[in-house]
Amino acid sequence: MSINRRDLIKAGLAAGAAGLAPGSGRTQEPMIASYRRIAVEETFSFPEYFEARRRLGSGTAIGVSSDAFNDVHAKLFEVGEGRLEAMDKAGITMQVLSFYAPGVQVLPAGLAVEMAIEANDRLGEIIRRHPRRFAGMITVAPQEPDKAAQEIARASTRLGLTGVMINSHTNGEFLDDPKFMPIFEAINEYDLTLYLHPTAPPPQAAEFLHIPGFTVGWGFGVEAGTHAVRLIASGLFDRFPDMRLILGHLGEGLPLWADRMDNRYEWETGLTGARALDRLPSQYIKQNVYVATSGMNYHAQLRMAIDVMGKDHVLFATDYPMEDQREAVEAVDSAALSDEERASIYHRNAERLFRITTAD
Numbered sequence: 001m002s003i004n005r006r007d008l009i010k011a012g013l014a015a016g017a018a019g020l021a022p023g024s025g026r027t028q029e030p031m032i033a034s035y036r037r038i039a040v041e042e043t044f045s046f047p048e049y050f051e052a053r054r055r056l057g058s059g060t061a062i063g064v065s066s067d068a069f070n071d072v073h074a075k076l077f078e079v080g081e082g083r084l085e086a087m088d089k090a091g092i093t094m095q096v097l098s099f100y101a102p103g104v105q106v107l108p109a110g111l112a113v114e115m116a117i118e119a120n121d122r123l124g125e126i127i128r129r130h131p132r133r134f135a136g137m138i139t140v141a142p143q144e145p146d147k148a149a150q151e152i153a154r155a156s157t158r159l160g161l162t163g164v165m166i167n168s169h170t171n172g173e174f175l176d177d178p179k180f181m182p183i184f185e186a187i188n189e190y191d192l193t194l195y196l197h198p199t200a201p202p203p204q205a206a207e208f209l210h211i212p213g214f215t216v217g218w219g220f221g222v223e224a225g226t227h228a229v230r231l232i233a234s235g236l237f238d239r240f241p242d243m244r245l246i247l248g249h250l251g252e253g254l255p256l257w258a259d260r261m262d263n264r265y266e267w268e269t270g271l272t273g274a275r276a277l278d279r280l281p282s283q284y285i286k287q288n289v290y291v292a293t294s295g296m297n298y299h300a301q302l303r304m305a306i307d308v309m310g311k312d313h314v315l316f317a318t319d320y321p322m323e324d325q326r327e328a329v330e331a332v333d334s335a336a337l338s339d340e341e342r343a344s345i346y347h348r349n350a351e352r353l354f355r356i357t358t359a360d
């Protein structure tokens with residue numbers, strides 16, 4: 001038996017219609033304008049970036065020509081009226097923008113540093129033009145940790161960007177390497193939220209994570225989730241107990257594995273004596289980690305994420321333009337959530353983490 005995802009969403013929508021639009025009494029078009037919807041994994045780019053990558057001869061993560069992404073690129077470049085219209089149609093109040101993955105992390109270090117500054121300047125300008133529709137995260141070049149830290153300082157104080165987006169590993173190096181500590185010190189100093197976004201698995205993992213047809217749907221998530229576990233294991237959150245880490249795709253598997261990790265962490269470290277952390281793995285996951293829905297428009301998984309992480313640790317994201325904004329809205333609108341849960345996921349958590357003020 002095959003069940004179409006859209007049919008499931010429609011069925012859920014019909015079943016949950018009564019609770020969808022508080023006070024409106026509508027049942028036909030329940031989703032638009034009922035909530036402030038702030039989407040937090042939404043991307044932009046500019047042609048010069050793709051031209052640079054073309055000159056360097058870099059390909060796509062799934063081995064197809066970049067021409068296959070022409071439609072996506074056009075949407076990435078459009079950050080004016082066209083984008084606002086698409087957001088309005090889907091009922092998205094605000095996008096928290098970041099520079100499209102893999103961003104500057106695949107460029108040579110010098111060019112990466114320059115391109116990050118360019119991306120942040122452009123993002124600052126986008127936000128200045130539409131401060132009630134866009135917020136943004138800082139792009140950094142981890143290739144140069146000290147310069148990345150300087151850019152975090154500049155972009156957070158002068159451009160009004162309130163988060164940092166890093167697309168997982170950089171040339172096969174993970175952020176638990178002590179050389180990246182200046183980046184975390186800057187994130188901590190400016191009280192920013194770090195978003196760890198997936199990217200193509202690094203060379204050392206490519207052999208087993210590049211699975212044709214499954215590279216993105218499995219390989220990317222496993223790589224990003226593993227990166228997050230490495231950060232937890234490194235003691236990062238003992239050094240910076242208030243640091244906030246957002247993972248997309250409902251936590252890249254971490255909510256599912258959290259309690260199992262405690263169980264085996266206690267067993268394994270009991271045998272080896274190598275228990276170096278102040279807290280159990282699930283405590284870092286529930287206290288320091290936040291998860292965004294980005295592309296996970298499924299009710300059972302959303303429910304589990306809220307039950308494991310708490311409603312204050314789940315954020316709404318659509319993954320525009322890789323995924324459909326309207327589909328993401330329909331999924332959360334039609335989920336069996338309390339009004340409190342839905343308001344937290346749609347806007348309260350994003351407002352808190354990205355310091356977005358609602359006053360007009």
Ligand code: MN
Nearest residue numbers: 041197294319
């Ligand atoms: Mn994404």
